[in-house]
Amino acid sequence: MHTYFDSHCHLAALNPDATVQDALNCGVGGMVLNSANMSDWGDVIRIASTHSCVYGAIGVHPWYIKNLPNDWDVRLEKALQENPKLILGEIGLDKYHDDMAAQIYVFTRQLEMAHQLKRGVVIHCVGMWGRVHEILRMHRNELPPFIVAHGYSGAVSDIAKFANEYNMYFSYGNRELSHGARSIARIIDTPRNRILVESDSAQPSDVIKVADKISLICDVSPSIFYENAVGVFNK
Numbered sequence: 001m002h003t004y005f006d007s008h009c010h011l012a013a014l015n016p017d018a019t020v021q022d023a024l025n026c027g028v029g030g031m032v033l034n035s036a037n038m039s040d041w042g043d044v045i046r047i048a049s050t051h052s053c054v055y056g057a058i059g060v061h062p063w064y065i066k067n068l069p070n071d072w073d074v075r076l077e078k079a080l081q082e083n084p085k086l087i088l089g090e091i092g093l094d095k096y097h098d099d100m101a102a103q104i105y106v107f108t109r110q111l112e113m114a115h116q117l118k119r120g121v122v123i124h125c126v127g128m129w130g131r132v133h134e135i136l137r138m139h140r141n142e143l144p145p146f147i148v149a150h151g152y153s154g155a156v157s158d159i160a161k162f163a164n165e166y167n168m169y170f171s172y173g174n175r176e177l178s179h180g181a182r183s184i185a186r187i188i189d190t191p192r193n194r195i196l197v198e199s200d201s202a203q204p205s206d207v208i209k210v211a212d213k214i215s216l217i218c219d220v221s222p223s224i225f226y227e228n229a230v231g232v233f234n235k
Contacts (some may be wrong), residue, residue: 003222005229006031006207007171008090008122008150008198011043016202020047020054023204029226031204032057032148032233034089034122037064038072045083055233057089057122059110062103073109080117087233088114089122090150093131108135114144120235122148129154136166143167146232151175151200156189163194169232171196173210187217196232197225 009031012019023031030053035044041058048056058079060072069075080086091110093103114121121144125132136143143166152170154162162168170190176183187195197214199206215222 003226004028004208004211005197005226006199006204007148007169007196007225007229007233008032008034008173008200009204009207010034010036010200010202011040011047012202016043017047017050019202020051020204023207024051024053026205026208028204028207029053030055030229030233031207032087032089032122032229034150035059036061036090038068038075041079045079045086048085049083055085055087056083057087059088059091059121060106061090061124062092062094062107063097065099065102065106068106073113076110077113077117080113080119087120087122088144089148090124091121092124093126093128094124095127104131104135108139111135111139111144112142115139115142118145120144120146120148120232122150124150126153129158133158133162140165145235148196148232150198152186152190153183156186159186159190159194163191169194169196169228171198172214173198173200174206175200177210177213184217187214192218192220192224193228195225196229197222 032055034057044056147168197211211222
């Protein structure tokens with residue numbers, strides 16, 4: 001049985017196919033390969049279609065909403081319809097980037113699409129969890145089947161609410177491990193069946209060390225994170 005699953009990684013700049021294959025050879029049994037902007041979609045789709053254990057996530061990241069073509073959502077919906085295994089990601093809100101009104105529009109439009117096509121989403125959120133919660137609450141009858149909070153940094157007190165009301169899972173990586181006691185406490189307080197682990201890098205094999213560290217913190221086998229991920233993404 002596989003032990004490791006990278007719930008959030010990105011394309012390598014050079015030879016992404018080889019990087020993915022190297023991770024699989026190292027014992028990573030699955031991964032979610034996320035796009036950041038439209039130019040990534042083709043490679044993500046191609047690699048995900050080549051490997052049954054690679055899940056592709058395409059969408060528009062809040063950092064890259066400027067200069068979107070007018071038909072960006074039409075193109076996204078078409079790609080998702082043509083590739084039933086794809087999810088939407090990473091999408092979301094970031095307080096440190098401009099044009100929050102446009103970010104909210106693009107994020108909300110993608111949530112609507114995920115609901116219509118019954119696809120899960122991977123959310124990037126920095127400093128805007130209150131607004132994300134508000135948007136999810138407003139669309140509570142039109143939600144994706146599941147949500148993955150990439151690098152979750154929201155309040156511990158919101159974890160149970162997000163999990164129960166929006167079927168949210170919480171993914172953690174090196175950034176969260178390095179942010180001190182408060183961040184470690186957030187990981188410890190996350191229900192074990194809701195924890196995912198991630199490299200958030202172009203080297204998915206990095207997730208092995210991340211999973212081993214978080215398993216020690218939570219006093220569980222790292223295989224539980226693999227089982228959680230397979231249970232989520234196979235939906």
